[in-house]
Amino acid sequence: MPVIAVLVLDGVPGHQLTAPGLAFGTAARHHPPVAYDVRICTAPGFEATGGLASFRIETPWGLDGLASLDDSDTVLLPGHDHFRDDPSPEIVAALRAAAARGCRIGAIGTGTFTLAATGLLDGRRAATSRRNTAELARRHPLIHVDPEGSVVADEPFHSAAGVLGGVDLCLDLITLDHGMAVAIETERQLFLQLHDPSADLAGHSTANAACSAYTPPGSNIAPTTRWMEANLRHPLTLDDIAAHAGLGVRNLTRRFRAETGLTPLQYLLRTRIQRAQWLLERTEDPVERIATLTGLGTPANLRHHFQRLTGTTPTTYRTAFRTFVSNLTEPT
Structure with missing residues (x-):
């Protein structure tokens, strides 16, 4: 280490x-x-x-x-x-x-x-x-x-x-x-302390950690995770992902667990939530459009998974991020 x-x-x-x-x-x-x-x-x-x-x-x-x-x-x-x-x-x-x-x-x-x-x-x-x-x-x-x-x-x-x-x-x-x-x-997680801005990061909810999808450099599955990221808005099944990787479902799942600690579908969901975070931070797109762009389908589905993996709602997340940026860039 x-x-x-x-x-x-x-x-x-x-x-x-x-x-x-x-x-x-x-x-x-x-x-x-x-x-x-x-x-x-x-x-x-x-x-x-x-x-x-x-x-x-x-x-x-x-x-x-x-x-x-x-x-x-x-x-x-x-x-x-x-x-x-x-x-x-x-x-x-x-x-x-x-x-x-x-x-x-x-x-x-x-x-x-x-x-x-x-x-x-x-x-x-x-x-x-x-x-x-x-x-x-x-x-x-x-x-x-x-x-x-x-x-x-x-x-x-x-x-x-x-x-x-x-x-x-x-x-x-x-x-x-x-x-x-x-x-x-890391920058996002470091600054966006959504539940309690005064809380020590070490005491933060582990739910935030769950939304991170990460492929190690040089990983054999990197081409497939990049393809998943490029096609988030489309319905992707486990068979679709396995076909792109040229692997059987069992071997694909084993590779994903070894390289990322997640199953392929867990990785896909976390990637979709990360994309939703990015869109909430940097665009004015409504929740309905973000649900479509991330492949989560409906606003209700987006809210459900977003709340489960980050511990907050999309609207609260966007407000907290905008407040943070405003405070950080305000002239002194």
């Missing part, structure tokens, strides 16, 4: 400390083949998070948590107080050693300053929080700083402005690991 080691320095913003666990944890919860081990590793001198509501954390990992990483693992470096100061020799050595072993390294917000101080970003592209881009460029003229502060990848290094605690960077890494579909569904 790949490790995500979050190296936190004193004064780390609380939202940047927690965002990686939320993002990678959500990806794993809603896509069973996806797995990450997120570890919080404290650097020497760490005392508490920053901000007005600082808090202390206890973790079994310090810099030694980076020593066991290999080339399948990732180090994330969030922002922190005193980011303009040179990092300690121990931190520099740990980051350079992780890079030498082939680890992927990501920096969030002002964490890019610390990564830059190791010399690992010289000659590469990088990003930091927008209000600090000019300063980063001035302090480290060998780095090509993205003035927009967007997510920047210059393998094996990744950096971002730290919007929403670095969720954008985490989603970019999930896309690289498991594809765009998983990242999109």
Whole structure:
């Protein structure tokens, strides 16, 4: 299982400390083949998070948590107080050693300053929080700083402005690991807390996880699941799916269970609900049309399966999504 080691320095913003666990944890919860081990590793001198509501954390990992990483693992470096100061020799050595072993390294917000101080970003592209881009460029003229502060990848290094605690960077890494579909569904599940917006995602209803249909990269059944997605509005039977796959029904079901954890018809239903979610989010189509486009037939059938698999109604889902987008994009 790949490790995500979050190296936190004193004064780390609380939202940047927690965002990686939320993002990678959500990806794993809603896509069973996806797995990450997120570890919080404290650097020497760490005392508490920053901000007005600082808090202390206890973790079994310090810099030694980076020593066991290999080339399948990732180090994330969030922002922190005193980011303009040179990092300690121990931190520099740990980051350079992780890079030498082939680890992927990501920096969030002002964490890019610390990564830059190791010399690992010289000659590469990088990003930091927008209000600090000019300063980063001035302090480290060998780095090509993205003035927009967007997510920047210059393998094996990744950096971002730290919007929403670095969720954008985490989603970019999930896309690289498991594809765009998983990242999109992770983003949806991460933000749309429909039952109780204040609830911790870890305590969320497992019904939301049930609506995820995911085909692992390189799967032998991928051509068939893509065909299913392209033909959702048409009636599809188990025999139809087996015929497309060139398999008997029994072998088809065995393949689907092994690759997705679902039967073919369970996968089809979840794909239809995911498409309904997308249409509710991004179009003004009425429920009647969405029921037709997804192959669920009638509004009553759509409402029944949507409620069963997501725990809410299509109308409530659409309202919650629109409210979230409005709040997120409202000028400050």
